Amino acid sequence: GENVEQHPSTLSVQEGDSAVIKCTYSDSASNYFPWYKQELGKRPQLIIDIRSNVGEKKDQRIAVTLNKTAKHFSLHITETQPEDSAVYFCAASKTGGFKTIFGAGTRLFVKA
Amino acid sequence: DTEVTQTPKHLVMGMTNKKSLKCEQHMGHRAMYWYKQKAKKPPELMFVYSYEKLSINESVPSRFSPECPNSSLLNLHLHALQPEDSALYLCASSQGLDITDTQYFGPGTRLTVL
DSSP states (O other), X not given: OOOEEEEOSEEEEETTSOEEEEEEESOTTOOEEEEEEEOTTXXXXXXXXXXTTOSEEEETTEEEEEETTTTEEEEEEOSOOGGGOEXXXXXXXXXXXXXXXXXXXXXXXXXX | XXXXXXXXXXXXXXXXXXXEEEEEEOSOOOEEEEEEEXXXXXXXXXXXXXXXXXXXXXXXXXXXXXXXXXXXXXXXXXXXXXXXXXXXXXXXXXXXXOTTSOXXXXXXXXXXXX
């Protein structure tokens, strides 16, 4: 069945460093890839998304890259800050599909 | 209004109780979703309503009963729940044209079943 693998499960970085989270999807028809940030006790919030017609998208300190051939996409956070500490979920879906497939999540700790 | 709201924020219920969770959005979205999220896990899809009709039921036990009274409201009726049903219940909405529309989540209801 459709699957999204996410790595690492936990990531600890020093404030100011960069953080990279990687996801691999199984369904080559997938064409929409959102990233959600979920702070403890809060809702998942969309932080960035990318569609399969582009290879990279950037929003201030956050960027996402997509490699359709390899079926993987990555989240890059630069100049990390303590408030970036949260669980990050990648996800994938496809036009005409019936549900969004989530990765297992990455717990990011940014140490001050 | 660009938010999805949910009530109540917290709910504690016994296994014989009947309760309801409510979700509301005023973004004109035509698809609404119920997800269940256990600690340290991703959201798990339960139901999808598209244009006020139930389009997906992910084999959810009948003790969970969804209802969509109109395009802005989504309810989840709970009856005879089990302790393992304790979780964060998230509502989400999207434009409704396709599953690849961006989904926006509500703050969730934290449910504890005693």
